[in-house]
Amino acid sequence: MVKTxxxxxxxxxxxxxxxxxxxxxxxxxxxxxxxxxxxxTLDPGYANTGSCxxxxxxxxxxxxxxxxxxxxxxxxxxxxxxxxTAYLLINGELPTREALSRFSxxxxxxSLVHEDMRAFFEKFPRxxxxxxxxxxMVNALRAFYPEIPERTEEEEVNITFSRLLSKIRTLxxxxxxxxxxxxxxxxxxxxCYCANFLNMMFDSPVxxxxxxxxxxxxxNVFLILHADHEQNSSTAAVRLVGSSRVNLYAAxxxxxxxxxxxxxxxxxxxxxxxxxxxxxxxxxxxxxxSRAKDKNDPFRxxxxxxxxxxxxxxxxxxxxxxxxxxxxxxxxxxxxxxxAKRLEEIALKDSxxxxxxxxxxxxxxxxxxxxxxxxxxxxxxxMFAIGRLPGWISQWKESHEDADWRLHRPRQVYIxxxxxxxxxxxxxx
Ligand code: CMC
Numbered sequence: 001m002v003k004t005x006x007x008x009x010x011x012x013x014x015x016x017x018x019x020x021x022x023x024x025x026x027x028x029x030x031x032x033x034x035x036x037x038x039x040x041t042l043d044p045g046y047a048n049t050g051s052c053x054x055x056x057x058x059x060x061x062x063x064x065x066x067x068x069x070x071x072x073x074x075x076x077x078x079x080x081x082x083x084x085t086a087y088l089l090i091n092g093e094l095p096t097r098e099a100l101s102r103f104s105x106x107x108x109x110x111s112l113v114h115e116d117m118r119a120f121f122e123k124f125p126r127x128x129x130x131x132x133x134x135x136x137m138v139n140a141l142r143a144f145y146p147e148i149p150e151r152t153e154e155e156e157v158n159i160t161f162s163r164l165l166s167k168i169r170t171l172x173x174x175x176x177x178x179x180x181x182x183x184x185x186x187x188x189x190x191x192c193y194c195a196n197f198l199n200m201m202f203d204s205p206v207x208x209x210x211x212x213x214x215x216x217x218x219x220n221v222f223l224i225l226h227a228d229h230e231q232n233s234s235t236a237a238v239r240l241v242g243s244s245r246v247n248l249y250a251a252x253x254x255x256x257x258x259x260x261x262x263x264x265x266x267x268x269x270x271x272x273x274x275x276x277x278x279x280x281x282x283x284x285x286x287x288x289x290s291r292a293k294d295k296n297d298p299f300r301x302x303x304x305x306x307x308x309x310x311x312x313x314x315x316x317x318x319x320x321x322x323x324x325x326x327x328x329x330x331x332x333x334x335x336x337x338x339x340a341k342r343l344e345e346i347a348l349k350d351s352x353x354x355x356x357x358x359x360x361x362x363x364x365x366x367x368x369x370x371x372x373x374x375x376x377x378x379x380x381x382x383m384f385a386i387g388r389l390p391g392w393i394s395q396w397k398e399s400h401e402d403a404d405w406r407l408h409r410p411r412q413v414y415i416x417x418x419x420x421x422x423x424x425x426x427x428x429x
Contacts, residue, residue, distance in 0.1 A: 009037055023058055040411045047307065050231075052239065052402070056089060056394050057230040061308035066315065068228055069093070077318050082223040083107065083193045086165060086390035089228055090397060104192075106162040111187035111196070113170050114144040121178040130382045131260040133175045134168070139253035141167065147247075160248050161393050168389055169193065172382045173200035194219040197386075202374060214329045215373055218322055222369060225315040225362060226387025228394065232307075234258040234265065238392045239399050243408040248396060255392045256385050262302070265384035269377055271303035272367035275336040278343075283335075285343055293352045301347065303340075303364030305356070315362035323368045330372055337368045 004015040005028045014037055017029040027050045034040055043049045058067045066073040069088050076085050080094075087095045087103050095103060120140060124133050145163060147156055170187055177184050177200075185200045195211045198219065203209040229235070237258035242251035259265035278288055292301040306313060323337050344360055347353045370380050399405055 007037070009039060012037075019053070021053070023060070034411075040413070042413055045307075046236075051236060051408070052231070052399065054230060054395070054398060055092070056398060057228045057391070059230055059308055061306070061310050064309060064311040064314050066229070073225060073314060074318065076224050077221045080220075080224060081192070081194075082220045082227070082387070085224045085227050086393075089390045089394040090161060103162075106158075107166040107193065108187075108189050110159070110163045110166040111170055113167055113174065117144060117171075118174070118178070118184070121175055124175075126179065128179075129260075130172070130175050130179070130379050131256060131266070131385070134171060134382055134385060135253045135256040135260070137171050137175070138164070138168065138256060139250055142247050142249040145249075157248070157397070161397075164248070164252060164393065165389055168386055169197045170200065172379070172386060173197060175382075176201055176376065176379060192216070194223070198373070212329070215326065218326045218369055219373065221318065221322055222366060222383065223387040225318060225366075226384050228388070228391025230308075231395075232264065233261070234388060235392060235395050238396055240408040242396045242399060243405065248393070251396055252389070252392055255388070259385055259388065260381055265381045265388070267302050267361070267363040268367045268370070268380040268384060271340075271363050272336065272371060272377055272380070274302045275339050275343075275367075278339050279335055283339060285339075285346055288343075289346065289350065293350075301343070301353075301358070303360055304347065304353070305358040306361045309359065309361065310357035312359045313361040316360040316364055319362060319365035319369065320360075323365050323372075326369050326372045332372055334368055334372065336371075337365075340365060340368065 003018040003020075005018055007014045007016055014033075016033070019027045019029050021027075030041060041049070056069065058070070059065065068076060068085065069092055071088070071094075076088075080088075083104055084095060084100055087100060117137065117140065120137065121133065141163070145160075151159070166187075174184050182204070185203045187196050187200060191199055191211070194216045198215065199209050199211060201209075231239075234255040238251045238255040241254040242248070262270045274288070278285065281287075288299075288301070291297045291299040292304075323334075327334055327337065344364070348359070353359075366384075367377075367380055370383055371377070375383060
């Protein structure tokens with residue numbers, strides 16, 4: 001029996017179907033609401049709005065659960081590699097050995113970037129934020145890799161997926177090298193995805209980069225943990241922009257732009273800046289905690305809180321452990337990690353954070369790992385973008401394959417002036 005919700009408006013009763021997801025999440029289907037009742041819904045920030053049905057990622061924010069295609073993220077972080085997880089997200093199943101090798105081969109084939117693109121990098125002003133460069137360069141890829149009419153749509157889409165996944169990492173490393181005035185290091189066919197990235201970032205003729213399996217593992221874990229997060233702001237941007245049927249490069253570029261913000265992917269950079277500020281001020285946490293609780297102060301404890309998680313973010317738990325593993329391996333001590341752990345301990349006992357359900361999110365500890373590996377601070381959001389790319393691609397693919405898909409075009413409740421007449425400039429008071 002189809003369940004419905006009843007809406008009584010203007011003396012009439014309307015029945016709205018209830019849609020139930022595989023994990024029991026219930027939604028009121030309002031797709032015919034306006035046509036039948038003349039009403040629209042109002043939901044600032046979309047906190048109560050399901051924009052699509054999706055079979056990619058499941059999150060339970062109350063229980064702290066995150067699964068990609070049904071598989072817990074903890075298992076993927078422990079056993080998988082980023083490329084395999086990307087395949088899982090995009091194709092729905094873990095690859096066979098042969099499929100994984102074909103997929104890795106494609107990424108290898110597409111890892112180089114058109115040499116003419118280097119000129120763009122060189123013309124960005126020194127000090128330009130790498131997210132600005134990345135969003136522009138990903139959009140520009142379309143100009144360098146236009147559609148080829150002889151290819152089927154499926155072939156074109158698959159090539160575009162591989163190109164994006166592979167080139168984003170080359171573009172990120174190139175932008176770093178060029179920003180330093182250093183020679184670009186090309187991708188190598190004998191290295192896996194993460195080792196290749198680290199080598200492109202850090203190898204130098206005077207100081208060859210030694211690839212360490214534990215650091216490669218840490219990078220894999222970082223990227224896997226960021227690989228998808230259902231309808232977050234940047235993914236919603238990719239789906240919305242993609243709904244106009246613009247090319248995938250442009251849609252991903254929009255996702256990168258949305259991710260850049262400090263409330264989203266820019267938070268990993270903001271957390272380390274905040275921890276550094278605490279450190280530079282002598283390590284006293286009290287003023288920062290009271291600022292975070294002060295309604296009249298815009299300051300927030302970065303790396304804390306989440307729209308969906310009302311408990312500990314499962315990704316943060318893994319990232320926290322990873323901090324200790326990486327620092328031990330690299331024989332480093334990071335005073336910011338001690339500050340972060342103290343901050344977490346105090347905040348989790350503080351009634352403000354308890355009452356607001358504010359717990360560490362993925363960004364709280366990830367910056368410590370990135371910093372230990374040698375990733376510069378302003379590239380932290382770029383690392384998030386590399387990780388999130390398979391999620392954006394799979395969500396874009398799902399939306400394009402959805403028979404019910406329509407142009408995303410929300411409504412509004414207009415609260416401006418009623419109709420009035422144009423006043424010529426000389427008659428305006
Ligand atoms: N520090 C202090 N107070 C906070 C914080 C925080 N980090 N986060 C939320 N609050 C308070 C907020 O002031 C509000 O209080 P009140 O109800 O008394 O007015 C209440 O909690 C709800 O806040 P909100 O902004 O309505 O909640 P939201 O669901 O829209 O925001 C958030 C989620 C992530 C934007 C927010 O928690 C935040 O700004 N956190 C800091 C930035 C951050 O770490 N972002 C990374 C998110 S995880 C990575 C990703 O997936 O993007």
